[in-house]
Amino acid sequence: MFNFPDPTQAQLTEDGQLKHFLDIEGLPESLLLELLDTADSFVDMSEQQVKKVPLLRGKTVANLFFENSTRTLSTFELAAKRLSADVLNLNISTSSTKKGETLKDTLMTLEAMHSDMFVVRHSDSGAAHFIASQVTPNVAIINAGDGRHAHPTQAMLDMMTIRRHKGGFKHLKVAIVGDILHSRVARSQIHALRILGVPEIRLIAPRTLLPRNVEMLGVKVFTDMAQGLRDADVVIMLRLQKERMTSALLPSESEFFKLYGLSEEKLAFAHPEAIVMHPGPINRGVEIASSVADGPKSVILNQVTNGIAVRMAVMSMAMSGQVAERAKKLEAGE
């Protein structure tokens, strides 16, 4: 009926290179594979004595965390430093009522300091899209988590972990368990798994923790662990925030653990070779039993290690796309 501008291509240059990394949805499989291959090459490098490459030498990366996070911030910082970038870490509170004003002003100030890349975490869904499309389109924006919407680098490090343990995607049954409703990680994982060709993506949660029409994302929904975990090759547990109990979504932590917590008994429903993942930080005894988190099937710490390599890959690819885009604009006299 109307030809409104297509928003889905905001993160790609005209020739399909990454210039921002906002969201997994809408990216082609080839690009995700390129990203994973690049990340793999950085893993080998990390094991060497000299851990640095000069891909981002002379570039300034600002980590803008409007929401607290120790592990994501530190892996981004480490990734940027291994790429030889100058790194600025900013923890910015969002308590101000005029969020939009603060956000826009903050970013424009940082842009004026000639930052080349913003790594942004924000509690509002769509914050990274907003910045990339309306505030500082000439700075490469890496989404480090926006509200409940997306956490694409987390999803890609999960894909990397899966590929390194399972060898590929096209034969897998992957189960994601827990608080899907509030999880940006789950949303990005679902898109990544689908794009990479995983034939069966399952979600396991009570109805209160499942968003409306989630089946439309191409997943199978289970409310029972025994059925949902049956024969699964990969089990991804999500963090359950304590405040879910006070907002009438769940009766108690213990009831949740009893029904949906990953114990060794429940894990036995999965494939014998299954791996167990968790984006962290984990709540032992709430969504996962300690014996499982620390057990032989757990690859939770591998995820953290892979996180650095994936973030290096994302940053180097987005920077090269952004630099190409800038050169093109300069040529066009914009």
Place this chain on the structure above:
Amino acid sequence: MQIKIAGGRIIDPAQKIDRIDDLYIVKGRIAAVGEEPDGFIADEEYDAEGQIVCPGLIDLFAHLREPGLTQKGTIGSETAAAAAGGITTLVASPNTKPVVDSTAVAELVQDRASDAGMARVLPLGALTQSMQGEQLAPLHALASSGCIGFTNGRHPIDSSRVMLRALEYAATHDLLVVFQAEDRALAAEGCMHEGTTATRLGLNGIPAAAETIEVSRCLILIEETGVRAHFGQLSCAQSVLLIQSARERGLNVTADVAIHNLLLTDEEVNGFNSLFHVIPPLRSQLDRAGLRQGLVTDTLDAICSDHQPQDAISKEAPFAATEPGISGLETLLPLSLMLVEQQLIALPQLIEKLTTGPAKVLGIEAGSLEVGADADVCVFDPEATWTVNSETLKSRGKNTPFINTELKGRVTLTLLNGQPVHRLKY
């Protein structure tokens, strides 16, 4: 002043007129349709060949933002926008700063409107003081000083006891109550329709039940009190069915829909474009189909703009942090004409939804070209295309998703009381 509008297709649903003819205006009133009145000497003859001549449009809900929010719009700027959109009568939201809960504010709004002289402004009054949902606003005094009806806007009256009393009191004085139905708890924190798109984008949804629960509660209390009642800006298919079945039971209720809910769906929010952030939200395709059906079956009496001008900063933030609303006065007619182009309804029926339909809701005389009526007239070229442009929009609110969109149908002349308040310069 005597004006002849010559050779246009005159459509006046009130008189069931639809023919090519001349319209004569003398001293601010309609003097004749067709035959030239005795002694008529035109001060101005307006050639309307190929154009539609209809009563000035009546818009059942618009935020004018004055007093208190003039960075978003003033009565002057927004009534100029109305004139440019062919709207000669509009119902103003009481949700200003302060709200319209005192005669002083009600009078100020009308005085400013009459100073501007661009459109008739009929203010809605607040149903409760400060719209807090606790104590009744001075409804009788407000009605006496010109309030056309009363609403608590999108601040639901949580207490059904207060609601019942407000309706009983309004019924005592035969006052119109307008409901903009939204259950507070279900709508809390939501910023778009709860559906697949909200799930994908990770935005908090407003379920359809937030509207239908409140519509149901209101209908029960309306039935109980017999108050004159109107539902503004329905967004759900199920709401239309609730209104329809209430009418079948003999309840005298009316309803309208905002034009964007007839054309767009929640899928537009894909990409987080804050210009699609509007409350009530754009809903599913099924809801849109149900609303369109409601228009065809006359369950919905009118189409309104639900005009909500915003300043630029209000839309410059991540989606949920932006202010809702679409600036809609100047696009109401061309967007409505799309319903004719899509063969949903015929042109005379559409004009009815923009003129006599809303006039009946309000119980006012406007919306007709009858001889002797105030000459509020809209002339538009149904074939003219134009591109919505923030520089040429008269409204202070440039917040329309239709910016840079080419629309068909353009108002060329608007008369208010026989005076030109808008004339398109080619």
